[in-house]
Amino acid sequence: MSLVSYVIRRLLFMVLVLVGVSLIVFTMMMLLPPGQRVAIYVNGDRVTPQMMDRLIAKYGLDEPAPLQYWRWVSNIFRGEFGYSITASAPVWDGFVRFFPVSLELVLLAAPLIILTGILLGTLGAVRKDTPTDHFTRIMAIVGFSLPTFWLGLLLLMVFYGFAGIFPPSQMSNEVRNVVFGGGFHQYTRLVTLDAILNWRWDIFWDAFYRMILPSVNLAIINSALIMRLMRSSMLESLGQDYMMTARAKGADRRTLIRHHARRNAMLPVITISGITFADLMGSMVITETIFDRKGIGWWMAQAALQLDVPAIMFDVLFLGTVYVVINLIVDLIYAWVDPRVRLA
Amino acid sequence: MKGRTMETSTDRRLSAAHPRLKELLFTLRRFLKNPLSVIGLSLVVIFGIIALLAPVLAPPKYPDPFRIPHTGFRIEPSPPSAAHPLGTMQQQYDMLYGLIWGTRSAFRIGVFVVAANLLIGIILGVLAGYFGGAWDEIIMRITDIFFAIPYLVMAMALVVAIGRGLKAVTIVLIITGWPSYTRVLRSDILVTRGRDFIQAARASGASHLRIMINHILPNAMYSVLILASLNIGTTILTAAALSFLGLGSETGTADWGQIISLCRNWIVGAPGNRFAYWYVVFIPGFVISLFVLGWNLMGDAVRDIFDPRMRRR
Numbered sequence: 001m002s003l004v005s006y007v008i009r010r011l012l013f014m015v016l017v018l019v020g021v022s023l024i025v026f027t028m029m030m031l032l033p034p035g036q037r038v039a040i041y042v043n044g045d046r047v048t049p050q051m052m053d054r055l056i057a058k059y060g061l062d063e064p065a066p067l068q069y070w071r072w073v074s075n076i077f078r079g080e081f082g083y084s085i086t087a088s089a090p091v092w093d094g095f096v097r098f099f100p101v102s103l104e105l106v107l108l109a110a111p112l113i114i115l116t117g118i119l120l121g122t123l124g125a126v127r128k129d130t131p132t133d134h135f136t137r138i139m140a141i142v143g144f145s146l147p148t149f150w151l152g153l154l155l156l157m158v159f160y161g162f163a164g165i166f167p168p169s170q171m172s173n174e175v176r177n178v179v180f181g182g183g184f185h186q187y188t189r190l191v192t193l194d195a196i197l198n199w200r201w202d203i204f205w206d207a208f209y210r211m212i213l214p215s216v217n218l219a220i221i222n223s224a225l226i227m228r229l230m231r232s233s234m235l236e237s238l239g240q241d242y243m244m245t246a247r248a249k250g251a252d253r254r255t256l257i258r259h260h261a262r263r264n265a266m267l268p269v270i271t272i273s274g275i276t277f278a279d280l281m282g283s284m285v286i287t288e289t290i291f292d293r294k295g296i297g298w299w300m301a302q303a304a305l306q307l308d309v310p311a312i313m314f315d316v317l318f319l320g321t322v323y324v325v326i327n328l329i330v331d332l333i334y335a336w337v338d339p340r341v342r343l344a
Numbered sequence: 345m346k347g348r349t350m351e352t353s354t355d356r357r358l359s360a361a362h363p364r365l366k367e368l369l370f371t372l373r374r375f376l377k378n379p380l381s382v383i384g385l386s387l388v389v390i391f392g393i394i395a396l397l398a399p400v401l402a403p404p405k406y407p408d409p410f411r412i413p414h415t416g417f418r419i420e421p422s423p424p425s426a427a428h429p430l431g432t433m434q435q436q437y438d439m440l441y442g443l444i445w446g447t448r449s450a451f452r453i454g455v456f457v458v459a460a461n462l463l464i465g466i467i468l469g470v471l472a473g474y475f476g477g478a479w480d481e482i483i484m485r486i487t488d489i490f491f492a493i494p495y496l497v498m499a500m501a502l503v504v505a506i507g508r509g510l511k512a513v514t515i516v517l518i519i520t521g522w523p524s525y526t527r528v529l530r531s532d533i534l535v536t537r538g539r540d541f542i543q544a545a546r547a548s549g550a551s552h553l554r555i556m557i558n559h560i561l562p563n564a565m566y567s568v569l570i571l572a573s574l575n576i577g578t579t580i581l582t583a584a585a586l587s588f589l590g591l592g593s594e595t596g597t598a599d600w601g602q603i604i605s606l607c608r609n610w611i612v613g614a615p616g617n618r619f620a621y622w623y624v625v626f627i628p629g630f631v632i633s634l635f636v637l638g639w640n641l642m643g644d645a646v647r648d649i650f651d652p653r654m655r656r657r
Contacts, residue, residue, distance in 0.1 A: 020489030024498075031505040141380075141644065144574075145637040147581050149588045150604060150629030157611040157625050162618045282496035286585055290608075301589050304500045316501050320492045 006335060014324050021320035022076075025313050026069050034061035037309055076317075082310030086302040091314045094299065100189035101170060102284060102295030107190075108211050109218040113276065117223040118269065121230025122262055125238065136227060143224030148283045152217045152290035159213060166213040168292045175206045214291045222280050229272055234265040270334050274327040281319050374649045384641025391635050395447040402444040410449065410598045412442040421610060421624045431623050433606045437596060439624070443631050445598030450635055453514055453583050454576040460518040461579075462572050465525025469568075472526065473533030474556060484530070487523035495520060496582055503591045510593045513586050517579055524575070525568050532564035566650045573643030577636035584632055600635075603628040 029037065034056045056062055060071060075081070079092065087094025124136035159166040171179065171191060178184055178200075179191060187197050192211075195204035237243070238261050246260045284297035292298075296315060303311035375381050394401065398409070405413040414437040415427075424431040430439035472483040490498070502516040536542065537560065545555050580600075586592040587601025588608075595606065607628060610621035 016485070017488050017492050020485065021492050024489060024493070025501065028502055028505040141637065141640055142633075145577060145633050145640050147584055147588075147601075147604070147629060147632050147636075149585060149608075150632065153604070153608055153611055153625050153629065157613075157619075157622065161612040278491070278494045282494040285496055285500070286588070289589065300497060300500065304504050305590050307504060309504075312501050312504060316493055316497060319494055319497055323492050323494065 003335065007332065010328055010331060014328055017324055018317075018321060021324075022073065022317060023069070025316045026065075026072060029309055029313055030065055030068070032307075032309065036307060037061050072313075081314045084299075084303070084308050084311040084314075086299060086306055086308045086311055091310050094311065095296075095314065095318070096189070098294060098296050098299045100191075101293055102288065102297060104190045104192060104207075105211055105214055105218075105284070105288075105293065105295065106280065109215040109222075110277075110280065112215055112219040113223045113280070114226060114273070116219050117226025117276075118230050118266070120223070121227045121269075122234055122257070122265075124227070124231040125234035125265075126257060128235065133231075136231070140224040140227045140231075143220055143222075143227075146221060148217070148221050148286040149290060151220060152214075152287055155213050155217055156290065167210060168213075168290070170210060170293050171203075171207050175203050178203060210291075210293075214287050214293065217287055217291075218280060218283055221283055222276055225272060225276055225279070226269055230265060230269050233268045234261060237261040237265040240264070267334070267338055270330060270337070274323070274330045277326050278323050281323070371649055375645055378645050378648075380641050381645025384638045384643075384645060387634055387638025388642060391447050391638065392451070394444055395451045398444050398448050402441045404445075410445055412437045412445070412596050412598050414438065414596065421607070421621050423623060430627055433603065433624055434609065435596075435606075437603075437606065439603070439627060442598045442603050443600070443628060446600045446603060446628075446631075447635070449510065449593075449597075449599045450580050450583075450632075453510070453517070454580045454639075457514055457517045457521060457579050457583075458572050458576050461521040461575070462525055462568065464518075464522040466529060466568065468522065469526040469529030470533065470556060470561075473530035473564075474537065474552070474560065480530070483526065487526055490520065490523040495578075496585055499582060499586060500589070500591060503586060508591050510587075510597065510599060513583050513592045516586075517583060521575070521579065525571060528571055529564055529568050532567055533560055536560050536563045566646075570643050570647045570650065573639055573646065577639040577643075580632065580636055580639075600628055600632045604632070 035052055060068060081091035081095075083089075084091045084094045087097065089097070120136045120139065124133045127133050155166075156168060160168060170176075179186070179194075184194070184198055184200070184203075186194050188194055191207040192204050195201070195207060243256060243260055246256055251260070281297070284295065285301050286297070287293075288295045288298035289301045296318070299311060300315045300319075302308070303315065375385075414432070414435055416436045418436055419434055421434055422428065422432045422436070428438050428440065430443065432438055433442070468483050472480040498520050499513075499516050502519060503512055506512050506515065542555060542559055545559050550558075583592065584599075584601030584604065587599050588605045590605065593599040593602045595602070607621075607624040610624050612618075613622070614620040
């Protein structure tokens with residue numbers, strides 16, 4: 001099978017999964033009575049029972065489910081996602097505001113997670129049964145067992161509460177005034193990147209400084225899976241015949257590990273990076289809540305607390321889309337690296 | 345872990361015994377030789393004893409034992425004292441009482457949810473893996489959809505839909521947790537199904553059910569059970585995260601996530617003493633971590649033992 005038809009098949013499959021995700025979200029929200037879903041369209045004022053009935057009739061919330069689903073989906077395609085009470089704005093505006101905050105953190109945390117996982121995993125395998133190995137294994141299993149929210153609170157307690165460094169939130173008040181006060185061009189809405197583009201290194205440092213602790217929190221929790229898989233995959237790879245061949249041909253230890261063993265050991269790690277990403281999105285909900293960063297995860301938590309149905313539906317759909325797209329990319333990389341996948 | 349030292353004289357004597365018994369003894373010995381797995385087992389056993397003895401260790405003051413007693417409404421937590429060995433939380437809820445009865449909540453949620461997940465996962469996995477065809481296609485596409493939504497996010501959305509509280513959290517985790525078992529079991533069955541001994545059983549006229557129960561499940565079961573042990577930890581962490589976010593149990597319920605969320609405001613300490621309230625932040629999270637660590641260490645050790653590639657090295 002050629003790469004093109006593989007990609008086409010995967011794209012079709014992706015659409016199917018997304019339809020499934022939308023059906024699941026819709027079904028879940030249909031469990032709520034129409035009166036609660038009507039809150040989507042109401043803003044602020046008290047609603048009398050008569051008004052409620054009128055609103056339910058107006059937006060067709062008592063009609064058959066398939067009809068409501070159809071209306072919801074066609075609204076999505078027109079770019080109408082409803083009004084979010086937690087963002088005090090239409091859902092799309094909320095998304096535009098919150099997404100860059102999360103993206104910024106992910107862009108810093110993801111490389112940290114992957115590098116930590118691969119480096120420590122390799123180290124553990126190469127020095128099997130030494131103290132280094134034991135240390136990395138314990139790190140991995142502890143990373144699996146720590147609650148994200150507790151680690152976050154501990155980090156904050158020690159660094160912010162006790163030492164007075166690494167404060168939570170996205171930026172300091174002074175910087176916030178500059179960023180949103182005009183004169184500061186928001187090219188990308190990623191504060192750190194915009195700061196560089198505006199040549200304001202003080203703002204860059206202020207925003208970057210506050211991302212360090214949440215990134216470390218995410219890295220400790222989420223690199224565990226990669227670390228373990230890398231270790232076992234590397235051990236397997238080190239025991240293969242081609243390693244013997246390479247050694248017989250006179251390759252030195254460094255070349256052996258870097259070029260022969262690690263390259264092959266990376267394959268399973270690539271396949272699970274999609275899972276790592278899904279875990280990361282879950283951890284983002286907690287991490288953003290604790291470190292007071294108003295991103296997508298924080299929004300999701302607020303929306304769930306305040307029954308902000310349009311925001312919940314949008315967030316789940318959005319996170320599902322991101323996950324499916326990331327997995328498609330991961331699979332394409334895999335197919336490109338390992339041609340056997342396509343032939344199967 | 346070194347293979348040579350293992351071959352004692354008992355090994356040779358045992359080789360005459362039934363292979364399954366031999367296997368079990370071998371497994372047990374491997375398990376007990378590994379310090380990490382012994383630590384894991386001990387942790388789980390200790391927590392089990394705490395949960396069983398909860399009424400003795402912390403006699404309930406109300407008809408509902410899962411309500412933590414509190415003495416007064418003062419906001420600041422107070423440090424450990426004779427009356428409150430681990431101190432009190434916000435609004436003077438007793439920490440020790442909450443943690444002890446919280447252990448019961450944790451077992452109830454963890455074991456019950458994972459058992460239900462296992463049941464659903466196994467039934468669907470068998471349908472998909474053994475019968476294949478349309479069953480396989482439909483079930484696996486459903487698991488794909490479940491996997492596309494981050495576990496915690498999906499649980500949050502579903503809790504919103506069916507209402508908050510520990511019961512809702514339990515139901516939600518049952519509905520969302522089964523797909524990983526289905527996937528693992530299905531792929532294991534696919535591997536086992538093609539093996540010679542299954543062909544032989546089929547040729548000798550065994551029924552589907554018989555082949556399933558006697559030949560396929562015992563071979564495919566281990567990976568699912570190991571996953572279950574590891575998932576008890578994940579389940580507890582997710583339930584705690586939901587309570588922490590305010591979607592789980594009510595304030596004052598003996599539930600670990602709830603306790604941490606009661607304590608999250610005290611990370612900064614007091615003027616003059618920056619670590620004034622460290623105990624309310626540290627203790628409950630430490631207890632959850634130990635519980636999850638216990639299950640993870642156990643699952644991990646069992647996996648290493650059953651992994652044929654790692655076995656007799």
